[in-house]
Amino acid sequence: MSTSDDLLALDVAALSARLRTREISPVELTEAYLEQIGALDGKLRTYITVTAEVARAAAKTAEAEISAGQWRGPFHGVPIALKDLLYTRGIRTTGGSKILAGFVPDHDSTVWKRLAAAGAVLLGKLNLHEFAYGLSCTNPHWGTVRNPYDLDRIPGGSSGGSAAAIVARMAAATIGTDTGGSIRIPAALCGCVGLKPTFSRVSRYGVIPLASTLDHVGPITRTVRDAALMLGVIAGHDPDDSTSSRNPVPDYTAALGKDVVGMRIGVIRELNHGLSNEVARSFNAALKQLAAIGATVEEVSAPAIETAGVATTVVMLAEALEYHENWMRTRPGDYGADVRGLLEMGMGVPATSYVRMQRARAAILADALHALEGRDVLVAPGSAIAAPRIGEATIQVEGAASMDTVQAIIRFTSPFNATGQPALAIPTGLSADGLPLSMQIIGRPFDEPSVIRVADAYERTRGPIPAPKL
Amino acid sequence: MGLVRPETLKLIAKEIYDYDLSDQGAGAIANGAGALLTTSHHLGAMLEPDGVEPPFGYPNLEAEAARIGQKGR
Numbered sequence: 001m002s003t004s005d006d007l008l009a010l011d012v013a014a015l016s017a018r019l020r021t022r023e024i025s026p027v028e029l030t031e032a033y034l035e036q037i038g039a040l041d042g043k044l045r046t047y048i049t050v051t052a053e054v055a056r057a058a059a060k061t062a063e064a065e066i067s068a069g070q071w072r073g074p075f076h077g078v079p080i081a082l083k084d085l086l087y088t089r090g091i092r093t094t095g096g097s098k099i100l101a102g103f104v105p106d107h108d109s110t111v112w113k114r115l116a117a118a119g120a121v122l123l124g125k126l127n128l129h130e131f132a133y134g135l136s137c138t139n140p141h142w143g144t145v146r147n148p149y150d151l152d153r154i155p156g157g158s159s160g161g162s163a164a165a166i167v168a169r170m171a172a173a174t175i176g177t178d179t180g181g182s183i184r185i186p187a188a189l190c191g192c193v194g195l196k197p198t199f200s201r202v203s204r205y206g207v208i209p210l211a212s213t214l215d216h217v218g219p220i221t222r223t224v225r226d227a228a229l230m231l232g233v234i235a236g237h238d239p240d241d242s243t244s245s246r247n248p249v250p251d252y253t254a255a256l257g258k259d260v261v262g263m264r265i266g267v268i269r270e271l272n273h274g275l276s277n278e279v280a281r282s283f284n285a286a287l288k289q290l291a292a293i294g295a296t297v298e299e300v301s302a303p304a305i306e307t308a309g310v311a312t313t314v315v316m317l318a319e320a321l322e323y324h325e326n327w328m329r330t331r332p333g334d335y336g337a338d339v340r341g342l343l344e345m346g347m348g349v350p351a352t353s354y355v356r357m358q359r360a361r362a363a364i365l366a367d368a369l370h371a372l373e374g375r376d377v378l379v380a381p382g383s384a385i386a387a388p389r390i391g392e393a394t395i396q397v398e399g400a401a402s403m404d405t406v407q408a409i410i411r412f413t414s415p416f417n418a419t420g421q422p423a424l425a426i427p428t429g430l431s432a433d434g435l436p437l438s439m440q441i442i443g444r445p446f447d448e449p450s451v452i453r454v455a456d457a458y459e460r461t462r463g464p465i466p467a468p469k470l
Numbered sequence: 471m472g473l474v475r476p477e478t479l480k481l482i483a484k485e486i487y488d489y490d491l492s493d494q495g496a497g498a499i500a501n502g503a504g505a506l507l508t509t510s511h512h513l514g515a516m517l518e519p520d521g522v523e524p525p526f527g528y529p530n531l532e533a534e535a536a537r538i539g540q541k542g543r
Contacts, residue, residue: 213525242533304517310509317506329488344495347483348474348503356514358524363517 004032008169012226016074026077030059030121033079037170045143046161048084050124058121074229076119081171083162084125086112087206095208096128098141098334109206110238111217118233123171126161132210133339135185140336148468149435153387156189158182162220163190176220179210180312181413183218184425188382191427191436191465194220195227198445199420200245203238211319214417224456228252247446255449260457261294264375269299270306271380271412276397282437283381286428293461304367308415311357318354321346365419376450382425382438384408422448426455427465476500
């Protein structure tokens with residue numbers, strides 16, 4: 001390869017093929033990424049910690065191993081980064097907070113342990129909304145993450161640094177977490193792929209919790225095939241996470257390169273209104289594209305999905321406060337005002353409401369599964385709007401009353417945290433203002449292969465999304 | 471409809487969490503939590519989860535106990 005730009009333009013699948021044949025050197029690739037981080041991070045604030053020396057050492061090891069014919073798999077020598085919510089032994093893990101600013105774990109999260117064993121090179125730890133409790137990534141402690149397509153707009157969150165780093169080519173792949181939409185929202189607003197796997201598919205061990213019964217860990221990547229590759233590395237039972245599934249992990253890449261002829265796709269009626277004109281236009285164009293490549297696209301109703309987000313919110317408020325209770329007592333002034341406000345709100349949630357909403361989750365999932373009867377996947381927009389401006393508390397959608405910005409975004413994603421279903425956000429194009437627009441594809445529990453198959457087929461016919469001008 | 475009064479919230483915060491909630495914070499939370507609880511009541515009524523077990527399985531309870539035991543607690 002000739003220039004750094006050429007190297008940085010490749011997705012993991014393309015890099016991996018060239019790394020394996022030694023057309024690319026992991027050392028050269030890592031230096032190109034570190035240079036890009038050095039050039040752009042002051043502007044975008046995507047990283048909290050850059051682990052340059054750790055990365056260089058890992059790249060050298062990878063180069064030696066690959067040269068000796070010891071190829072470990074598709075992530076061998078690939079520079080990646082982790083949301084700073086995942087424990088990394090000997091490397092500070094802040095959770096995007098002041099409270100954990102000096103915390104250095106003595107063990108790795110299972111997800112990082114598996115990626116490291118696969119030969120991945122760690123570039124650093126990515127910025128996020130404080131403790132993953134919010135979707136703006138306006139972080140008072142580590143700087144506000146900017147959307148690479150418009151620096152005056154939010155990247156979405158809470159995994160905003162993970163998505164911004166992908167589209168700004170500051171990492172080849174990243175890891176995010178998702179409790180109410182925190183993988184899919186930043187992927188939607190930044191224009192990349194975000195896959196929230198089925199609850200329990202990926203271990204949460206060594207991940208700072210937001211709400212234990214809603215938290216998911218998953219990939220944020222340039223392409224669907226990269227998400228499939230990364231999920232294949234991180235999925236699987238973990239004895240350190242008793243909630244992790246013992247279901248066998250399929251080969252997710254087997255779902256790639258297939259058509260969707262004969263597949264049936266349900267458009268969720270309850271999530272297909274209150275959209276901006278541009279989101280509606282782009283979403284409808286994506287539906288037409290899916291039909292054009294052979295899928296049957298039809299409207300379905302899942303009435304409980306309309307208000308299912310409240311179950312996620314009530315459970316999140318209670319579980320988050322339980323985790324933070326001691327710090328709220330001893331260090332309340334060390335939280336940002338918005339996160340402290342949400343934790344205070346948790347004090348107003350009665351135990352009866354928490355248990356009732358936990359019980360409601362089964363009924364919500366039953367409703368979603370009913371909508372899936374005779375169908376392969378469901379689809380919905382990724383958000384009602386494109387990325388809002390930083391600090392924009394309310395937004396106006398054509399033909400509708402002014403609405404709360406958070407609600408305009410999270411109502412599309414949070415129902416699938418309550419149900420635990422796999423859900424993937426994929427870009428559908430850019431708005432007239434050059435902002436990314438997105439669609440979600442939702443499957444049955446543990447049916448990530450169908451989600452990946454539809455997303456990959458759509459992505460191949462959609463074509464590339466123009467990169468941001470930075 | 472607010473189900474939680476600011477005064478009640480301040481009392482809960484102090485008595486249960488040993489946390490001093492400001493008047494302004496209590497007012498905002500009472501509105502937010504009140505609206506949320508109203509919606510959750512509606513959702514609960516719509517879904518009729520009577521007889522539905524909460525998703526806390528016994529296998530997880532056993533596995534966590536075994537994991538704690540292995541750590542020597």
